[in-house]
Amino acid sequence: MTSLPRVLTIAGSDSGGGAGIQADLKTIAALGCYGTSALTAITAQDTLGVHAVEGISTGMVKHQIQVVLGDIGTDAIKTGMLFSRETIEAVVEALGAHFGPRDRGGREKARLVVDPVCVSTSGHSLLPLEAVDTLRRECLPWATVLTPNIPEAEFLADWEKGSIRSVDDMERCASELGALGVRYVYLKGGHMPLESRQGEPGRKVVVDLLWDADTRTATKEERPYLDVKNTHGTGCTLAAAIASELAKGQPVQRAVVTAADYVAAAIAAAYPVGRGSGPVNHFHSLMPRTLSLPSPHSPTPFTDFLINYNRAAWDRYVFHPFPQGLADGSMPLDSFLHFIQQDYHFLKQYGRSNSLAAYKTDDMLQMAGSIQIVNDVIRETEMHVKYCEKYGISRAELQAVPESLSNIAYTRYVLDTSMQGDLLDARVVTAPCLIGYGHVGKRLLAAQDGVERDEEKNPYWGWIAEYGSDWYQGAVQKGIQLLEDSLVANPISPARLLELAKVFEKATLLEIAFWDAAVGADGAEMTAQRRDLPH
């Protein structure tokens, strides 16, 4: 429930979704911040170009900034397309009104990144010439970082077009821009591919340069040159990424590197959109969460998923006639004795499986959890021994009973799954037994009809009472919590979730086969209709 760092973008709208506030808000979200926006202009734009522009009134620009800063606040700001001289003046006025004079701490508080959008990638002019002076004079002194590309740097510094031809030229130009009052100039070298001096001959690189106007020093970073088509909105994206990193409290030196890495990866991960210069993939750094986080709406999403993956099998298990026959006392004694003897041997292997789970962890709490289950299993088997003795089967006779086919199949499947996989496999494969017996015990203990609680009339009631008891129900709750916690701490991929759901399903079907054997039924169908995975 903690809040996220906040970033305000003041920019135009790109209907095509690849640049402008759309790119900014995507970037801000992808980098883990909360984005707000003040629109300065609307464009009818697609991947081929900007087809029309309509400005927003300066009053409205100011109003948007005011309400956002007043209510939500911000940890950094990014400006993109500022549309007109009047808009720039309105923005600067709104910044001054909220943060105080820029030379008395206002600039430091605003953490402003200025992307000097003058011309779009597609060549459309996005700022009238008369506004450029206002940008230089009024806006740049507010900027913590200015992020021009080479043509923009030449334009803003009043250099001739094409006059930056070397990294030294970049540095001189950046220093002139720094003199306009901006704290850092991050001059992007993407328009000037250079031959690398290292690696394979012919390998092209670009150099990005960060000019610190206070210390008058430059930091340079060489990056592979990416000769690609989908670069629509990269300027917006980079500036928004820098603002997001500043909002997180990163120093400028680190923010620009993280932002440039983010943009490079977004370019590499682009997918086709439209017929022209498509957008980058802003969400390359995120992936779908396979399951929702636990919430009041859905407190145990992992357990629910495992059960619902094959709900029909689960229901056949927990509503099986065998425990029902124990609850109402109608189960033939032979069936019960067959079951209780096999279950005794089952629990031996179940104890071994949980011991193996303890081997699978270095975490002492997890180890203690597994060992507690083994202790509970040992306690449980004593109940089995007592039931057998009551019906004249000695402890030694019980030990000598051969394991049935369904018992061997189930227990060795559980052991092998725990051996083959990791701790989570070991937990999931033992879960249907733990949770299912809990479900059956709780339901039948509370049932109004179809139960016989008088132990004189129903010799099996103790069995129901044991699994409905507080200690067993507590063990079930602990086991479910352990499963849910594992996934919150260590989210898994859809493929892994599917694998685990199949393990849970197979163990469930083996539970059914185990009870089928007790009542003399044919054995469970080991294949079943499955539900789709969530996407």
Add this chain to the structure above:
Amino acid sequence: MTSLPRVLTIAGSDSGGGAGIQADLKTIAALGCYGTSALTAITAQDTLGVHAVEGISTGMVKHQIQVVLGDIGTDAIKTGMLFSRETIEAVVEALGAHFGPRDRGGREKARLVVDPVCVSTSGHSLLPLEAVDTLRRECLPWATVLTPNIPEAEFLADWEKGSIRSVDDMERCASELGALGVRYVYLKGGHMPLESRQGEPGRKVVVDLLWDADTRTATKEERPYLDVKNTHGTGCTLAAAIASELAKGQPVQRAVVTAADYVAAAIAAAYPVGRGSGPVNHFHSLMPRTLSLPSPHSPTPFTDFLINYNRAAWDRYVFHPFPQGLADGSMPLDSFLHFIQQDYHFLKQYGRSNSLAAYKTDDMLQMAGSIQIVNDVIRETEMHVKYCEKYGISRAELQAVPESLSNIAYTRYVLDTSMQGDLLDARVVTAPCLIGYGHVGKRLLAAQDGVERDEEKNPYWGWIAEYGSDWYQGAVQKGIQLLEDSLVANPISPARLLELAKVFEKATLLEIAFWDAAVGADGAEMTAQRRDLPH
């Protein structure tokens, strides 16, 4: 590189970022679609309310829709705040121009979800009364789904406010709205909490109702009532989610359920923003990717991470004096013989570890990959046997050599890690040996200085040549590819990545200790400075 389903939102802008196109674009992205937008109006809005509204010219509204549909295209459309009668007419005109007449397939192609935004959550009127008739008459017949809440349904159906008091009322009202020409009405029950008939007494639920106007049947779904504050933008979010699901090709019946699940989880996952009714958490369904996907910019991100996690240890390993002494022939024969005998025994356990990795998978390709490594190891040990025989150590004598401490420590760590964890642990713990020997062999085979290639002068050159050879280098490339593929298929959490990096680091330190023992050094330092995890 496949494209994503596309969704166009035609709506207003919320500067606060929680509603309007901002909420729509977040929802569309979170559900795996690509979002475009046509703005109808700008609001100065925060979590406390709508403070000002400015409309966009109808020409510009139409222009945005035209360029987006013309270049990028769309698989579904959502409308939100439509601002005015003229805007509604412009939207309908643009739809007709692109999709053709609505009653001749246009409606089916547009897949339009209409969120009838009339009043904001905070009570601000968002559509003039005179426009409501136009909405009913012109827009609704285009809609595949109309998504009113209870007050909106009453308003659109001309029912008195507060007249829907039961699920039956909802159904009657939905059927009247269906008669206006919309295909489905999804009437949201969130404003009418009901006492649940199941579960604990007092538990509140709401009923969402989907009315199919063609078959004149209703489907109802009961959901837990969420009495929460952060519901700003839930209407926009729901409609955008439905449109996203339709864009993916889901049938309406399923799209509304998925969308309602998404909204409920987004409400549950909300974090504080602003002082009023905050936004939902649109990105609850995504999580940060721990590592970038492989790209031309960074083709082996997982291997790079493992190596760079403790780069100093890696460099101490691959630039160890031992292989250097073999490359230039300066290594004393005793050291070499110590090493080659221990390495023979090392490879036995390394073979067993890779066999165990084969046990850990059901995938025949993965199994074949592991078995291939075991075959390669068997081939490698024959080189060791020949070297030993050359220096008068028989095969039987070699077998009888006791394992050294550093050998036992390393091999049993590898075996135990493979046993304790899953296939990926088994692959990572064996990777430093595979990749490191490949690095050393490749580098020294190509080295200009400090090598002696004449086997008369340097008896060890064959060892270097073996690990620099194409077959060994090919095995290394296959091993790296296997590692990278595992992570693309099955992304892991930051905690798991850290665990694996520590395994890789420990095996690297054990490699150093192994070579230290050969040259009679003290044994490696088993702790080392680690770099930060990527955030």
